[in-house]
Amino acid sequence: MTLHTEHSASPRMEQSQELSVRLTRFARKNASQLGILSVFIIMVIVFVFTAPETFQSKDIYASLMFSVPLYGIVALPLTMVIIAGEMDLSFGSIMAVGMVGFWYAYDATNSIEIGFLVCLVTGFVAGLINGLIVVGFGVPSLIATIGMMFFWRGVVQVTIEGSMKTFFEARDSTLNSILVGETNGFWEHEMFWMIVVAILVWVILNRHQFGAHVYLIGDNEASARLMGVNVNRTRIMLFASVGLASAFAGAMSSLQLSTFFPTLGDGQLMPTLSSVFLGGTSVFGGTGTIFGTFLGCFVFGFIKPGLVALGLTGYWTQFIQGSVIVASVAMHIFIQRRVE
Amino acid sequence: MAHRLELRDIHKSFGEVQSLHDVNFRVEQNEVVGLLGDNGAGKSTLIKIITGYHQPDQGEMYFNGELVHDLTVPKARKLGVETVYQERALADQQTLWRNIFLGREIKNAMGFLDIKKMRDETHRLMVESMGFTSLAVTPDSVIKTFSGGEKQGVAITRALYFEADLIILDEPTMGLSLEETRKLLEFVRGIKAAGKAAVFIDHNVFHVYSVSDRVVVLDRGTVAGEFMTADITLDDLMEKMMRVAQTGSLD
Numbered sequence: 346m347t348l349h350t351e352h353s354a355s356p357r358m359e360q361s362q363e364l365s366v367r368l369t370r371f372a373r374k375n376a377s378q379l380g381i382l383s384v385f386i387i388m389v390i391v392f393v394f395t396a397p398e399t400f401q402s403k404d405i406y407a408s409l410m411f412s413v414p415l416y417g418i419v420a421l422p423l424t425m426v427i428i429a430g431e432m433d434l435s436f437g438s439i440m441a442v443g444m445v446g447f448w449y450a451y452d453a454t455n456s457i458e459i460g461f462l463v464c465l466v467t468g469f470v471a472g473l474i475n476g477l478i479v480v481g482f483g484v485p486s487l488i489a490t491i492g493m494m495f496f497w498r499g500v501v502q503v504t505i506e507g508s509m510k511t512f513f514e515a516r517d518s519t520l521n522s523i524l525v526g527e528t529n530g531f532w533e534h535e536m537f538w539m540i541v542v543a544i545l546v547w548v549i550l551n552r553h554q555f556g557a558h559v560y561l562i563g564d565n566e567a568s569a570r571l572m573g574v575n576v577n578r579t580r581i582m583l584f585a586s587v588g589l590a591s592a593f594a595g596a597m598s599s600l601q602l603s604t605f606f607p608t609l610g611d612g613q614l615m616p617t618l619s620s621v622f623l624g625g626t627s628v629f630g631g632t633g634t635i636f637g638t639f640l641g642c643f644v645f646g647f648i649k650p651g652l653v654a655l656g657l658t659g660y661w662t663q664f665i666q667g668s669v670i671v672a673s674v675a676m677h678i679f680i681q682r683r684v685e
Numbered sequence: 686m687a688h689r690l691e692l693r694d695i696h697k698s699f700g701e702v703q704s705l706h707d708v709n710f711r712v713e714q715n716e717v718v719g720l721l722g723d724n725g726a727g728k729s730t731l732i733k734i735i736t737g738y739h740q741p742d743q744g745e746m747y748f749n750g751e752l753v754h755d756l757t758v759p760k761a762r763k764l765g766v767e768t769v770y771q772e773r774a775l776a777d778q779q780t781l782w783r784n785i786f787l788g789r790e791i792k793n794a795m796g797f798l799d800i801k802k803m804r805d806e807t808h809r810l811m812v813e814s815m816g817f818t819s820l821a822v823t824p825d826s827v828i829k830t831f832s833g834g835e836k837q838g839v840a841i842t843r844a845l846y847f848e849a850d851l852i853i854l855d856e857p858t859m860g861l862s863l864e865e866t867r868k869l870l871e872f873v874r875g876i877k878a879a880g881k882a883a884v885f886i887d888h889n890v891f892h893v894y895s896v897s898d899r900v901v902v903l904d905r906g907t908v909a910g911e912f913m914t915a916d917i918t919l920d921d922l923m924e925k926m927m928r929v930a931q932t933g934s935l936d
Contacts, residue, residue: 564778571738573757573762
C-alpha cells in the first residue's frame with residue numbers, strides 16, 4: 346500500500362518539480378523584463394484607482410497612443426545601439442533633418458509620398474554618416490553624436506533658415522491617414538507603427554544574425570573581432586537604423602500638425618533615452634530587450650498625465666519622472682545582482 | 686605531401702614596434718608544434734597572423750602548399766584553421782549556444798537564425814564533449830557563471846565542432862586547475878591521434894615538451910631555433926631556453 350502511494354505520487358512530484366524548475370528558470374532569464382512589467386502594472390493600477398475619471402476613460406489611452414510612439418519608434422532601434430555598447434544622442438536633430446528632405450521634395454513635387462520617402466532616405470543617410478564618423482575616426486559615439494546633434498540641427502537651421510513650413514494639403518492624403526490617422530475614433534495609427542517597428546526590431550535582434558552580432562559586440566568587442574564578426578559594418582548599420590527611425594518619427598510628428606517646426610526633435614532626448622534605460626538595457630552593453638524598452642516607453646508616458654489627473658501641478662512632473670527613472674534603474678541593477 | 690602550413694619571411698610591425706621579422710614557420714599535416722618564447726617574443730602576433738586577424742606587412746603564407754593572399758578570419762576558417770585564444774574569446778553575458786556559434790551562426794540565406802538547431806547541437810556537444818552533467822547547465826546558461834575550466838571546455842569544443850584540421854591553442858592552460866590541465870594535454874594528444882595538426886603555445890616548457898613533436902623557439906620577433914622533441918632532452922631544452930632569454934642566442 347505504502348509502495349503504491351509512493352509510486353503514484355512520485356511522477357506527479359517530478360512533474361510539479363519540473364514545472365517549478367522551469368518557472369524559476371523563466372523568471373531568472375526574464376527577471377529584468379518581469380521587473381519593468383510589474384512597475385508598469387502597479388503604475389496603471391494606482392492611476393486607475395486614484396484618478397478613475399481620467400484613467401477609466403478612453404481618451405487618455407488614445408492620447409498615449411498618439412504621443413508615446415513619437416519617441417518610442419526611436420527608442421526601439423536605439424536599444425540595439427546601446428546593447429552594442431554605443432550611444433546616439435543626435436536622433437532628435439535627425440528627426441528635423443529628415444523633414445528638411447521631406448520639405449524640399451514636397452516643395453518640388455507637391456507629393457507627400459515622395460516627400461515621405463525622401464525623408465526616410467535622408468534620415469538613413471544622416472545615421473549612416475554618424476556611423477561612418479564613429480567607426481572611421483574612432484571617435485567614441487557619445488562624443489561624436491553630441492557633435493552631430495549640433496551639426497544636424499545646424500544643417501536644419503542653415504537650409505530652411507529657421508522658418509516653419511506648413512503643408513495643410515497633406516491632411517487629405519491617404520498616406521497621412523495611414524501614418525497618423527485613427528480607426529474607430531480611438532485606435533491611433535501611430536501606435537500601430539510603433540508595434541510594427543517593435544516587432545521588426547525584435548526579430549532583427551533575436552532571430553537574425555545581425556542581432557546576434559549586436560549582443561556580441563556589446564559584450565566583448567575583442568571576441569567579436571577574433572571570431573570574424575564585421576564589427577565596423579554592424580556599427581554603421583546600427584547608427585543608420587536609428588537615423589531611419591528618427592526620420593520616420595519626425596515625419597509622423599510633423600504630419601500630426603501638418604507643420605514642420607525647425608525645432609522638431611528638441612526635447613526628444615530624455616524621453617527616448619529614459620525609456621531605453623527604464624526597460625533594463627545596460628549602458629555597458631551586452632544586455633537589453635525590446636520588450637523592456639517598449640514597456641519603458643509607456644511607463645515614461647504614463648507619468649505626466651497620471652500626475653495631472655491626480656491633481657498635482659506640472660511642477661511635479663520632472664520630479665516624479667526623475668524618481669521613477671532612478672528607482673527603476675536601481676531595481677534593474679538589484680535584480681541583475683540577485684539573479685547572477 | 687605539402688606542408689599543412691608554411692610561412693615565409695613574415696614581417697609585422699605595429700607603429701614603430703617591430704613585432705616579427707624574417708619569421709619562417711611550418712606545420713606538417715599531422716604534427717603538433719610547440720611554440721615557446723618569453724613575453725613579447727611575438728607568439729601571439731604570429732598566431733593572429735595565421736588566423737587572419739592581423740595581416741603581415743611582408744611575407745608569404747601557404748596552406749597545403751597553396752599561396753594565400755589577404756587572409757581574414759572567415760577565410761582562415763574555411764582553410765580549416767581554428768583557434769582557442771588565450772583570452773578564450775567568449776562573450777560572458779551571452780548564452781552557451783550563442784558562444785558556441787559565435788560569429789558563424791547557423792542561418793538561412795536571409796541571415797535568419799536557426800535557433801532550435803543551434804540549441805540542439807549545443808546540447809549534444811555539452812553531453813558528448815564538454816562533460817557538463819549538471820542539470821543546472823543548459824544551452825541557455827550564461828557563460829559568466831562557468832568556471833575557468835568550463836569556459837576553456839567551451840572554447841575548445843567550439844574549435845572542434847567546426848571540423849578544423851589545424852588547431853591553434855594560445856596559452857590554453859592559463860588559469861586551469863591541475864586536473865583541467867591534464868585533460869587539456871590529453872586533448873592535444875587526441876588531435877594528433879585523429880590525424881590533425883596543432884600549434885601549441887605555452888609558457889610552461891613541461892607542457893609544451895610533453896605534447897609536441899617539434900618545438901619552435903621565438904625570441905625578440907624571430908625564430909631562434911627549433912628542435913624535434915625526440916632529439917632533445919627536457920633538461921637541454923630548458924637550458925637552451927634560459928640561454929636565449931639571457932643572451933638572445935641558443936648556443
